[in-house]
Amino acid sequence: MTQLELQKVSKFFGGLAAISRLDLQVQQGEIIGLIGPNGAGKTTTFNVITGELRPNEGEVIFEGQDITGLRPHQVATLGIVRTYQLVTLFPGYTALKNVLVGLHLGARIGFAEAILNSRSHQRKELHLYRQAQEILNFFNLQAVADEPAENLPHGLQRKLGVAIALAARPKMLLLDEPLTGMNPNEVLEMIATIRRIRDRNGITVVVVEHNMRAVMALCERIVVINFGVRIAEGAPQDIQANKQVVEAYLGSDSHAA
Amino acid sequence: MEITELIQITVNAISIGAIYALLALGLTLLFGIMDILFFAHGAMYMLGAYAAYYLCTKLGLNYFVALPIGVILIGLIGVVMEKGLFRPIRNDHVAIIFLAIGLNWFLESTGFVVFGLRPKPVASVFTGQAHFFGATISWERAVVVLIGLLAVLALYFFLMKTRWGLGMRAFAEDPLTAELQGISNDTVCSLGFLIGCGLAALAGLLVAPIFILTPTMGSHAVLISLLVIGLGGLGSIPGALISAFIIGIIESFGTSYLGADITWGMIFIFVIIFLIIRPTGIMGVVRE
Amino acid sequence: MTRVRPDPDRQGKFLGEMKAQQKSRLYFLGLFVLLGLVPLVLRSEYYLHVLIAMFYHVIYATTYRFILRTGQFHFGAHAFVGIGAYASVLLVMRAGWSFWLAMPAAGLIAAFFAVLIGYPTLRLKGIYFAIITWGFGDTLRFIYMRFKEPFGGPLGIFAIPGPNPITIPGLITIDFSQKTHFYFLALALMIVTLYILHRMEQSRFGLIFGAIREGDRLARAVGINIMNYKVLAFAVCSGLGAMAGSFYAHYTYYISPLDFSVLLTIYLAIYTVVGGQERYAGVIVGTVVLMLAGEVFAGYSHYQLLMYSGFLIVILLFLPGGLISLPGLLTRVGSRAEEKEGEKFRNDPA
Numbered sequence: 001m002t003q004l005e006l007q008k009v010s011k012f013f014g015g016l017a018a019i020s021r022l023d024l025q026v027q028q029g030e031i032i033g034l035i036g037p038n039g040a041g042k043t044t045t046f047n048v049i050t051g052e053l054r055p056n057e058g059e060v061i062f063e064g065q066d067i068t069g070l071r072p073h074q075v076a077t078l079g080i081v082r083t084y085q086l087v088t089l090f091p092g093y094t095a096l097k098n099v100l101v102g103l104h105l106g107a108r109i110g111f112a113e114a115i116l117n118s119r120s121h122q123r124k125e126l127h128l129y130r131q132a133q134e135i136l137n138f139f140n141l142q143a144v145a146d147e148p149a150e151n152l153p154h155g156l157q158r159k160l161g162v163a164i165a166l167a168a169r170p171k172m173l174l175l176d177e178p179l180t181g182m183n184p185n186e187v188l189e190m191i192a193t194i195r196r197i198r199d200r201n202g203i204t205v206v207v208v209e210h211n212m213r214a215v216m217a218l219c220e221r222i223v224v225i226n227f228g229v230r231i232a233e234g235a236p237q238d239i240q241a242n243k244q245v246v247e248a249y250l251g252s253d254s255h256a257a
Numbered sequence: 258m259e260i261t262e263l264i265q266i267t268v269n270a271i272s273i274g275a276i277y278a279l280l281a282l283g284l285t286l287l288f289g290i291m292d293i294l295f296f297a298h299g300a301m302y303m304l305g306a307y308a309a310y311y312l313c314t315k316l317g318l319n320y321f322v323a324l325p326i327g328v329i330l331i332g333l334i335g336v337v338m339e340k341g342l343f344r345p346i347r348n349d350h351v352a353i354i355f356l357a358i359g360l361n362w363f364l365e366s367t368g369f370v371v372f373g374l375r376p377k378p379v380a381s382v383f384t385g386q387a388h389f390f391g392a393t394i395s396w397e398r399a400v401v402v403l404i405g406l407l408a409v410l411a412l413y414f415f416l417m418k419t420r421w422g423l424g425m426r427a428f429a430e431d432p433l434t435a436e437l438q439g440i441s442n443d444t445v446c447s448l449g450f451l452i453g454c455g456l457a458a459l460a461g462l463l464v465a466p467i468f469i470l471t472p473t474m475g476s477h478a479v480l481i482s483l484l485v486i487g488l489g490g491l492g493s494i495p496g497a498l499i500s501a502f503i504i505g506i507i508e509s510f511g512t513s514y515l516g517a518d519i520t521w522g523m524i525f526i527f528v529i530i531f532l533i534i535r536p537t538g539i540m541g542v543v544r545e
Numbered sequence: 546m547t548r549v550r551p552d553p554d555r556q557g558k559f560l561g562e563m564k565a566q567q568k569s570r571l572y573f574l575g576l577f578v579l580l581g582l583v584p585l586v587l588r589s590e591y592y593l594h595v596l597i598a599m600f601y602h603v604i605y606a607t608t609y610r611f612i613l614r615t616g617q618f619h620f621g622a623h624a625f626v627g628i629g630a631y632a633s634v635l636l637v638m639r640a641g642w643s644f645w646l647a648m649p650a651a652g653l654i655a656a657f658f659a660v661l662i663g664y665p666t667l668r669l670k671g672i673y674f675a676i677i678t679w680g681f682g683d684t685l686r687f688i689y690m691r692f693k694e695p696f697g698g699p700l701g702i703f704a705i706p707g708p709n710p711i712t713i714p715g716l717i718t719i720d721f722s723q724k725t726h727f728y729f730l731a732l733a734l735m736i737v738t739l740y741i742l743h744r745m746e747q748s749r750f751g752l753i754f755g756a757i758r759e760g761d762r763l764a765r766a767v768g769i770n771i772m773n774y775k776v777l778a779f780a781v782c783s784g785l786g787a788m789a790g791s792f793y794a795h796y797t798y799y800i801s802p803l804d805f806s807v808l809l810t811i812y813l814a815i816y817t818v819v820g821g822q823e824r825y826a827g828v829i830v831g832t833v834v835l836m837l838a839g840e841v842f843a844g845y846s847h848y849q850l851l852m853y854s855g856f857l858i859v860i861l862l863f864l865p866g867g868l869i870s871l872p873g874l875l876t877r878v879g880s881r882a883e884e885k886e887g888e889k890f891r892n893d894p895a
């Protein structure tokens with residue numbers, strides 16, 4: 001079933017088309033890779049989906065609903081949650097508090113009860129705390145729960161970033177270069193984690209990533225864009241065999257592989 | 258009769274607008290280039306007006322000699338403030354605003370202590386009125402319009418044609434690139450304060466013969482300037498000019514037909530509602 | 546950078562904070578009782594008055610600081626305090642309401658205005674917000690001055706009645722004929738306000754406000770409606786400030802447009818920065834210290850403002866964390882000296 005669909009979406013910056021009449025379909029429950037050279041328009045595509053940028057033309061359809069032009073928090077409420085290319089977390093907060101913020105959409109705590117700090121409110125807080133710990137356990141971050149996020153090593157920060165996104169109980173996760181700066185072992189661990197996220201919770205995952213080995217290992221389907229235009233789409237082996245892609249991308253950037 | 262009345266009101270509008278434009282010019286320049294809302298602008302304006310009093314009335318200097326002396330003196334005070342107070346905390350935006358606020362009211366209350374409460378007179382250099390198309394304008398106001406116009410032109414020329422001006426505009430875009438163009442950020446900031454405070458002082462010196470001098474005149478001027486540059490779009494010099502004249506027109510027509518105080522209330526309400534609907538002002542860009 | 550020590554006791558930390566929160570109500574009650582004992586010792590009406598003024602200024606300043614902390618450069622605290630004062634006075638004197646109804650109603654009216662102003666403007670960078678809120682305050686001042694009916698014009702409103710008497714049959718009557726009655730009312734208002742602000746900061750709402758400050762894009766991406774939170778803080782704080790404004794009106798029996806000029810907001814900004822805005826105790830310290838120091842210049846407002854703004858400048862340049870950061874700074878300097886001492890010892894060839 002098609003869960004997310006971009007129909008002829010364009011986004012211009014001044015005269016430059018960051019993405020141009022881009023079509024994209026994401027199936028429910030798949031892990032799909034969105035790849036392309038630097039400046040190809042991958043992050044812009046994410047920004048358009050999550051409502052951070054309003055496209056100049058085209059529509060974004062999520063689960064049958066037109067979400068073009070919705071605001072970011074509304075898109076998140078519908079179930080699309082993203083991470084950012086650069087490390088994104090709340091640096092001064094502990095890992096646990098980072099995840100607690102991520103739990104926002106499921107929190108349902110009213111202003112009055114929070115002020116009065118009633119029994120039932122305390123129970124809710126405790127419940128959220130347990131949920132946060134569960135998520136930290138899932139990412140094997142329980143040992144650093146009370147560490148300020150800014151003190152964590154880079155690899156753990158990246159993981160925490162995904163943990164925050166997962167805490168928001170998304171139907172679809174958009175991960176923007178989640179493996180940047182990780183060592184090979186951390187990469188393997190993250191790949192396994194992303195797989196588990198999909199397998200256990202049925203969450204669709206869209207990954208933008210430059211590490212080609214990882215993309216080939218992780219994704220079931222790959223879409224290649226260049227200069228904001230889709231140039232290829234298919235299973236990993238097809239993409240590897242695609243001449244156009246090799247020229248546009250792999251050829252010029254073969255070290256990455 | 259009808260037509261001369263219209264011309265008269267328009268002439269008034271221009272003379273009011275010129276003063277407001279002059280008031281707001283330095284403030285919007287500093288904001289546009291350094292992203293500082295320099296509240297102490299009002300105090301510099303007040304100091305400019307008092308400089309006119311001390312130089313002309315007390316020392317008996319010719320008004321046109323006093324004018325450049327006052328502007329340079331207060332411009333230099335601005336440079337000293339930039340080097341001594343603002344530079345150490347340049348990167349802390351919130352602290353800078355608070356510092357400018359503190360300075361404005363520090364200088365204002367110092368003004369009370371030093372200058373006293375009693376309004377100070379500055380003799381008008383020009384008496385009499387000019388006439389054209391049946392409208393009259395007092396010469397002193399005509400001079401303000403003229404010098405104000407010259408100041409705007411000079412500023413424009415400076416920003417557009419000189420190396421320093423280019424450096425300042427480059428700084429506004431991106432401090433790093435500006436540095437690469439061979440003008441250090443420190444120089445740009447000092448220059449910005451020199452010009453910004455000099456323009457505030459110029460406004461003060463020019464209005465000294467027309468307005469009543471009290472230490473609070475600065476804070477009042479800041480509020481008016483904020484309305485002007487808010488309406489025009491923060492940091493935009495053309496915006497400030499346009500909005501100064503819009504406010505001048507409203508004030509001039511309003512005072513003729515409705516009375517002074519209700520007009521000011523209307524201007525407030527107009528600007529606030531305008532800004533609530535379009536917070537970027539007439540020419541501004543949203544910075545969220 | 547990369548020091549990660551697994552914390553064996555980590556189950557404790559967050560839960561411990563939660564436990565502490567459950568006790569915090571007791572602390573506020575304790576503070577109320579403690580300050581409630583003051584009138585027994587302090588018989589001077591003058592000192593009571595100073596304390597009462599301090600209490601409602603603490604409300605103004607702490608609510609002001611909370612709005613600042615949401616990242617908005619608020620410059621119109623005087624507007625909302627003024628709305629509170631005028632609204633409650635008019636409700637009491639014109640509509641015949643009881644003070645006890647009019648005060649919360651005034652808070653709600655101010656909160657309503659905050660919502661009205663907040664939604665279109667709070668998304669903007671602080672400076673626009675500063676201009677609009679200042680302008681709003683001065684527009685209101687113009688309206689009070691211009692319309693004698695019902696606002697009393699430039700001279701203001703005289704002979705405002707005090708709060709309606711409360712009688713608990715057979716126990717006591719509080720009729721606000723004595724300073725101590727006002728003292729307890731101001732104290733209660735302050736404690737309640739501080740408790741609300743404390744909970745706003747410590748509860749999940751504080752967690753979210755902090756997250757918005759730490760990274761608003763990420764906060765949005767996990768579904769937080771930033772505007773709603775900012776407006777909420779703005780409205781609640783403005784409403785609380787307005788209730789203090791209502792108290793002010795019925796305590797001093799007289800209000801005029803002059804009471805609600807931008808100078809009020811400037812004072813609050815100075816209290817906040819001088820005390821230290823990082824922590825909410827800082828603002829209280831700033832308010833108390835400066836108001837006490839200001840008493841020296843009572844009646845000479847220029848000298849008072851001169852001292853306050855001079856203080857502000859010095860603090861900004863030399864103690865950016867405010868007075869509240871002083872103890873921490875001193876102990877740190879102390880321990881650094883000790884360290885040096887130790888080093889000398891170690892390097893000793895003996």
Ligand SMILES: Nc1ncnc2c1ncn2[C@@H]1O[C@H](COP(=O)(O)OP(=O)(O)O)[C@@H](O)[C@H]1O
Binds near residue numbers: 017045
């Ligand atoms: N906010 C922006 N303003 C102007 N140009 C932008 C902006 N964001 C992206 N671009 C431009 O759009 C193009 C695509 O960028 P991006 O989507 O970030 O690429 P990718 O993520 O694939 O590396 C680039 O040329 C970039 O310079």
Ligand SMILES: [Mg+2]
Binds near residue numbers: 043044085
């Ligand atoms: Mg990118």
